[in-house]
Structure formats: structure tokens, C-alpha cells
Amino acid sequence: MSRIKVFVPRETSAISVGADDVAIAIARKSKQLGTDIELIRNGSWGACWLEPLVEVQIGEQRIAYGNVEAGDVDSLFEAGFLEGGEHARRLGPTVEIPYLINQDRWTFWRCGLIAPLSIDDYIAHNGFKALTAAFEMGSDAVIEAVTASGLRGRGGAGFPTGIKWRTVADAAGEQKYIACNADEGDSGTFSDRMLMEGDPFTLIESMAIAGYAVGATKGYIYLRSEYPLAHRVLSKAIAAGRDAGWLGADIQGSGADFDIELHLGGGSYVCGEETAMLESLEGKRGIVRSKPPLPAISGLFGSPTVVNNVVTLASVPNIITLGADRYDGFGVNRSKGTLAFQLAGNVKRGGLVEKAFGITLRELIEDFGGGTATGRPVKAVQVGGPLGAYLPAEQLDTPLDYEAFSEIGAMIGHGGIVVFDDLTNMAHQARFAMEFCAIESCGKCTPCRIGSTRGVEVIDRMIAGEKRDENYDLLVELCDTMEDASLCAMGGMTPYPVRSVLKYFAEDFSPPGEQ
Amino acid sequence: MSVSNGYDAGIASNIIADFDGKPEMLVQILAHIVDRFGYVSEDGIRQLAEALNLSRADVHGVVSYYHDFRTEAPGNHIVKVCQAEACQAMGSRALTEHAKGALGVGLNGTADDVTLEPVYCLGNCACAPAVMIDGRTYGRVDAERFDELLGALGDTDGGS
Ligand SMILES: Cc1cc2nc3c(=O)[nH]c(=O)nc-3n(C[C@H](O)[C@H](O)[C@H](O)COP(=O)(O)O)c2cc1C
Ligand code: SF4
Ligand code: FES
Numbered sequence: 001m002s003r004i005k006v007f008v009p010r011e012t013s014a015i016s017v018g019a020d021d022v023a024i025a026i027a028r029k030s031k032q033l034g035t036d037i038e039l040i041r042n043g044s045w046g047a048c049w050l051e052p053l054v055e056v057q058i059g060e061q062r063i064a065y066g067n068v069e070a071g072d073v074d075s076l077f078e079a080g081f082l083e084g085g086e087h088a089r090r091l092g093p094t095v096e097i098p099y100l101i102n103q104d105r106w107t108f109w110r111c112g113l114i115a116p117l118s119i120d121d122y123i124a125h126n127g128f129k130a131l132t133a134a135f136e137m138g139s140d141a142v143i144e145a146v147t148a149s150g151l152r153g154r155g156g157a158g159f160p161t162g163i164k165w166r167t168v169a170d171a172a173g174e175q176k177y178i179a180c181n182a183d184e185g186d187s188g189t190f191s192d193r194m195l196m197e198g199d200p201f202t203l204i205e206s207m208a209i210a211g212y213a214v215g216a217t218k219g220y221i222y223l224r225s226e227y228p229l230a231h232r233v234l235s236k237a238i239a240a241g242r243d244a245g246w247l248g249a250d251i252q253g254s255g256a257d258f259d260i261e262l263h264l265g266g267g268s269y270v271c272g273e274e275t276a277m278l279e280s281l282e283g284k285r286g287i288v289r290s291k292p293p294l295p296a297i298s299g300l301f302g303s304p305t306v307v308n309n310v311v312t313l314a315s316v317p318n319i320i321t322l323g324a325d326r327y328d329g330f331g332v333n334r335s336k337g338t339l340a341f342q343l344a345g346n347v348k349r350g351g352l353v354e355k356a357f358g359i360t361l362r363e364l365i366e367d368f369g370g371g372t373a374t375g376r377p378v379k380a381v382q383v384g385g386p387l388g389a390y391l392p393a394e395q396l397d398t399p400l401d402y403e404a405f406s407e408i409g410a411m412i413g414h415g416g417i418v419v420f421d422d423l424t425n426m427a428h429q430a431r432f433a434m435e436f437c438a439i440e441s442c443g444k445c446t447p448c449r450i451g452s453t454r455g456v457e458v459i460d461r462m463i464a465g466e467k468r469d470e471n472y473d474l475l476v477e478l479c480d481t482m483e484d485a486s487l488c489a490m491g492g493m494t495p496y497p498v499r500s501v502l503k504y505f506a507e508d509f510s511p512p513g514e515q
Numbered sequence: 516m517s518v519s520n521g522y523d524a525g526i527a528s529n530i531i532a533d534f535d536g537k538p539e540m541l542v543q544i545l546a547h548i549v550d551r552f553g554y555v556s557e558d559g560i561r562q563l564a565e566a567l568n569l570s571r572a573d574v575h576g577v578v579s580y581y582h583d584f585r586t587e588a589p590g591n592h593i594v595k596v597c598q599a600e601a602c603q604a605m606g607s608r609a610l611t612e613h614a615k616g617a618l619g620v621g622l623n624g625t626a627d628d629v630t631l632e633p634v635y636c637l638g639n640c641a642c643a644p645a646v647m648i649d650g651r652t653y654g655r656v657d658a659e660r661f662d663e664l665l666g667a668l669g670d671t672d673g674g675s
Pocket of ligand 2: 489
């Protein structure tokens with residue numbers, strides 16, 4: 001009889017709430033009882049609110065137990081959880097958890113399912129089929145498929161990926177590069193991390209496909225230093241990929257060469273901006289470059305470079321194997337395919353929800369998220385990270401669509417959705433937007449560097465009730481200057497959250513006694 | 516990731532050699548040096564400038580640009596409390612005040628061999644508020660859990 005498989009995620013969020021302790025307790029107890037189990041440390045399915053989520057393989061099915069604590073392990077064994085036994089923590093089959101079955105899992109379908117560092121498991125789940133198919137299709141057909149799919153950049157700007165790849169393919173230059181942006185600095189986002197920790201070979205395969213398509217033999221991953229587990233997983237996956245001949249010279253006899261170098265960031269938010277990232281990859285201060293030239297023409301070390309976000313790249317393999325039209329079939333208008341939304345902050349069921357574009361904020365926050373964690377009314381939602389506007393509850397029916405969001409002065413960005421309840425003082429949030437800009441500004445433009453510091457001071461005076469009208473005008477003027485005269489979105493969009501607070505939550509600037 | 520005391524030029528030299536002494540690897544070398552020693556010393560900056568054939572001003576410029584690259588030795592334990600929006604929505608401002616009180620320091624201060632630092636998102640935003648202690652991320656951290664985690668530091672002195 002084969003050993004019973006038990007899954008406990010080795011993923012940052014799960015571990016942050018005790019998954020390692022649970023895994024140790026399960027291993028210890030099964031040894032004590034003499035039951036022979038195979039403990040698999042999988043990635044997370046993304047239902048963070050259920051972590052640590054333990055699963056037991058029973059025949060074809062996996063039975064899930066949610067919010068398991070190390071202290072539950074004895075009683076789980078007593079309840080016969082290795083046979084799927086009844087227990088207060090039992091959720092039933094994983095594939096029947098509504099949070100998961102109601103998603104459109106295109107990019108994250110393997111996440112949670114497989115053992116992240118087993119190349120055999122990866123291959124058993126269609127791994128490297130897309131790269132093999134790409135070699136057969138030829139590079140032009142790969143770029144055509146990516147273009148036809150309607151895939152747009154998931155790092156923030158939403159630029160069409162196929163056009164970017166075509167530009168690099170057509171650019172003159174002996175050496176070309178793929179630079180994967182894994183800096184994931186936006187608050188409320190963790191999808192890059194979940195993919196890298198839960199399905200790292202997908203990123204490797206995706207980068208190799210991109211390299212083959214545009215004629216680049218070298219790739220870089222720029223990973224933020226706040227993700228030490230992702231760093232360990234990726235390092236091992238890259239080494240395993242090389243050992244198995246999926247990276248390096250003449251990949252699987254295709255004649256194509258591609259290898260990846262993993263770089264760590266230094267804790268700078270602006271280094272997520274693509275040109276600052278390239279500077280940092282070259283070993284320099286992460287100062288934003290003026291464009292043009294575009295990185296696609298003159299990027300890393302002056303060579304044509306594809307800069308793509310982790311999730312953008314990881315969406316490509318299924319576009320190759322399942323077809324561009326299948327991906328294009330998801331979504332609405334010019335927002336095609338799926339996005340891995342991330343529900344965060346004050347939300348009852350926080351986690352990753354991959355859905356086709358077009359779903360509304362309300363559906364995500366109420367149907368998936370279950371409302372606020374505190375049970376209080378939603379006051380504001382910040383979508384798209386620290387440069388995204390704060391939307392009031394009245395705008396929850398806005399569909400997640402790049403253009404619909406830009407119409408209301410908001411952005412989808414990397415898909416982070418941060419929920420705040422009615423006890424939040426929004427003036428403090430506006431102040432933080434300016435403060436964060438002051439801390440993270442690369443310093444190249446005066447409005448961003450100095451304006452943000454001035455912004456904090458002005459907001460402080462408004463909160464203190466000093467010359468409120470005068471300071472209000474001053475703040476609006478500062479926002480105008482930052483928007484008009486900043487080189488990148490750090491200074492250029494910090495005004496968005498600030499203005500949204502002025503527009504929708506102006507009463508929060510009143511001193512306590514006057515509210 | 517507990518850090519050892521004292522900058523060791525020999526170890527730093529090995530780290531530089533691991534990156535073939537390439538100047539374009541300066542950020543990577545610094546990341547590894549800071550991971551090993553907790554900071555980069557003035558001597559370390561001089562050593563890097565020589566080994567990579569850069570000016571000291573160049574190395575200084577890079578060191579001062581990145582938040583991670585401390586130039587003072589931190590405490591034996593490093594506690595980072597997330598200050599970003601998703602954690603704010605779940606009470607990180609109050610947790611930060613609690614942490615300051617419990618440790619008796621301000622942000623970026625060190626007391627009793629523990630350094631308290633801000634961090635802007637640990638990617639654990641669905642399990643907010645989040646804290647990182649000696650390189651390990653913790654979630655759903657309220658004041659009580661924070662005190663437990665701090666207490667455990669005392670038990671396992673020397674880090675994880
Ligand atoms: C201040 C700032 C921070 C950014 N941070 C990130 C980031 O952490 N990750 C990311 O993928 N893109 C980030 N971007 C967007 C990148 O500049 C770039 O558009 C993206 O990496 C391109 O890849 P994509 O087309 O696949 O989205 C940031 C942009 C700005 C202005
Ligand atoms: S807007 Fe700010 S972050 Fe962007 S280039 Fe200018 S100074 Fe640097
Ligand atoms: S905002 Fe605190 S972990 Fe992301």
C-alpha cells in the first residue's frame with residue numbers, strides 16, 4: 001500500500017500563521033503512531049484565511065482541514081483524519097471549497113496542487129509542454145499567440161505584452177535580455193510571491209519561452225529582499241532546471257540557449273519601476289531613467305530588454321498550450337483574460353482570487369471576501385497599491401476593467417484590493433501616501449522629492465485645523481505640480497490617493513471635536 | 516538569519532569573490548554582506564571600492580540609496596513591523612506603538628540587542644498585521660502575539 005499523502009503548505013502566509021509547527025506536529029505524531037505518511041510541503045491554494053490548510057489524499061480526492069493549529073494535531077489523528085475523518089476543522093474535498101471552485105484558474109492552476117520543487121510533479125502536470133510547443137511553433141508564432149491573447153502587463157501599467165515582445169524581437173542587437181520584475185512592492189499584493197513559492201518552474205518555463213520568442217539567451221529575476229522563502233525556492237528551482245536540461249545551453253536538444261540569474265533587491269519601492277530596476281540590476285542606485293529610449297530598445301546594459309512582471313510571464317504557458325482564443329475568451333472590452341486579484345487588509349476571507357476581468361469590486365469583496373474582518377461597514381477600498389485612489393463604498397459596483405477604472409481616476413495595477421472599515425481616518429491615509437512618497441522617492445525630480453515632504457506638513461496642518469481652506473488649496477496645488485512634473489508614477493500618481501481622500505472623505509480632515 | 520557580531524574582511528572578501536568581483540554585482544554583494552553581518556562598515560566600503568575598482572563615493576552612493584544597507588551594526592535580533600496600507604487597515608499603527616513600548620525604542624532604534632525597524636509590505640497582506648523577526652514572517656499579529664514572539668526570542672537567544 002502506498003503511503004498516505006498529507007499536504008501542508010510551505011508558503012509564507014501559511015507559515016506566518018503556524019504551518020511549519022503543524023507540519024512538525026503531524027510528522028512527530030505519525031512517527032509515534034507508526035503510521036507511514038508522505039508529508040508534502042505544497043504551495044498555497046491562496047485561501048489565506050483558511051491557513052494553515054492541511055489536506056489528506058484519499059483516493060482521487062484531497063480532503064481539506066482549515067485553520068489547523070499544532071494543538072489540533074492529536075485530535076485530528078484521533079478523529080482519523082488520515083482516512084478523511086470528521087473533525088471540527090474538516091472542510092470537505094478541496095475542490096468543493098466555494099472560494100476556490102468559483103475562480104477562473106488560468107495562471108495559478110498548479111499552485112497548491114503540486115510539490116513546488118519536484119520537477120517530476122511539474123512535468124506530470126503538463127510542465128514544459130508549452131516550451132516544447134513553442135520550439136515547434138517558431139518564435140514568430142509564439143509572439144503572435146501572445147498578441148492575439150490580449151494579454152496586458154500585470155505589473156501595473158497594463159501594456160500589451162505581445163507588442164513589447166515584438167519590439168524586442170525586431171530590435172537590433174546581438175545580446176537581448178528578459179528581465180522579470182519580481183519586486184512586488186505594492187501593499188496588498190502577494191500574487192508574484194505565491195506563484196514563485198508554489199509553482200516556480202512555471203516562471204522558469206515562461207521566461208525561457210519569452211527568451212526563445214525574442215531571441216534572448218539570458219534572463220534575470222529581480223526579487224525583493226522581503227521574500228526570503230521565495231528566494232530559497234527560486235534558487236533551488238533554477239538549479240534543478242539546469243540539472244534537468246531545461247535551462248542552459250541547447251535546451252532539450254532544441255538548439256536554444258537560455259539561463260537565469262536571480263538578483264535580490266535592497267528594500268527600495270522605486271526599484272520596481274522598470275528602469276530603476278535595470279539600474280539596480282547593473283549594480284547601481286535605483287534611479288529612474290528618462291524614457292525614451294524604451295527598455296525594449298535599450299534596456300539592461302544598453303541591450304534590448306523585455307521587462308515583464310511575474311504574473312504576466314506566468315500567464316503565457318497556457319496561452320501556448322490551450323490557445324490564445326481561450327484566454328481572449330475571458331474578460332471584457334480591452335481587459336482580456338484573468339487577473340489574480342488579491343483580497344487584503346480588513347477583509348474576512350483574504351487571499352488570492354483569480355477571476356476573469358469584469359467582476360465587480362463588490363462581488364470580490366462581498367461574495368469572495370465575506371465583507372470586513374471586523375464585521376463593520378466598508379468605508380474605503382484602495383486598489384492597485386500605494387499609488388491607487390481610495391474608492392468609497394458607493395463605487396463598489398465598478399467592474400474590474402482597466403478602462404472602467406481609469407475613467408473613475410483609479411487603477412487596477414497589480415490587482416491588490418485593500419479594504420478599510422468605517423473606523424479608518426482617511427486623512428491619515430492621505431498623509432501616509434505623501435509620507436511613503438517622501439521615503440521612497442528616488443530623488444531625481446524636485447516635485448516628488450520635496451513636494452511629498454511638503455505634502456505631509458500641509459496635511460498635518462489641516463488635521464490640526466490650521467487655516468484649513470488655505471492649506472486645502474496648497475495641497476491641491478502641490479498635487480498638480482507633482483502630477484505635471486514627475487518623471488515616473490511615484491511622484492506622478494501619489495496625488496491620486498490624496499485627491500481621492502479630499503474628494504470623498506474631506507470630513508476626515510476636521511479635528512476630532514468637529515467631526 | 517541571526518547576524519554575527521563584527522565585520523570580517525576575510526568573509527567579505529569571499530563574498531566578493533563569489534560574484535567574481537564584478538562591479539555590476541555591487542548591489543548583490545552588499546545584499547549578501549548585510550545578510551551576513553547585519554550592516555556594512557566603513558572599512559567594508561573601503562574594501563569593496565578597492566576590490567571592485569570603484570570610488571568610495573560610488574560605493575557610498577549605492578549603500579546610502581537602499582534601505583536594506585545599514586551602516587551601523589544592528590542588534591542581534593531584528594524586528595520589522597509592516598507599516599503599509601493593508602496592515603494599517605488591520606491595526607498596524609497601534610501594533611507599532613505597542614512594539615515601541617514593549618522594546619523601549621523608536622523605529623530604527625536598538626535596545627537590549629533588539630533592533631526595531633519599519634518595513635513596507637511583507638507580502639502577507641491577507642494575514643495582516645504582519646511582522647518579520649530575524650527573517651521569518653509572522654501574520655495576524657496582535658499585541659499579545661507580539662509579546663509571545665518577543666518572549667520566544669529570549670528563549671532561543673542567538674536566533675533561528
Ligand atoms: C514606482 C513604481 C513601482 C513599480 N513597481 C513594480 C513592481 O513591484 N512590480 C512590477 O511588476 N511592476 C512594477 N512597476 C511597473 C513597471 O515599471 C513595469 O511597468 C512592469 O514591470 C512591466 O511589466 P508588465 O508589462 O508585465 O506589467 C512599478 C512602476 C512604478 C512607477
Ligand atoms: S517621480 Fe519621484 S521616483 Fe519617479 S523619477 Fe521622479 S523623483 Fe524618482
Ligand atoms: S501591507 Fe503589510 S504585509 Fe503587505
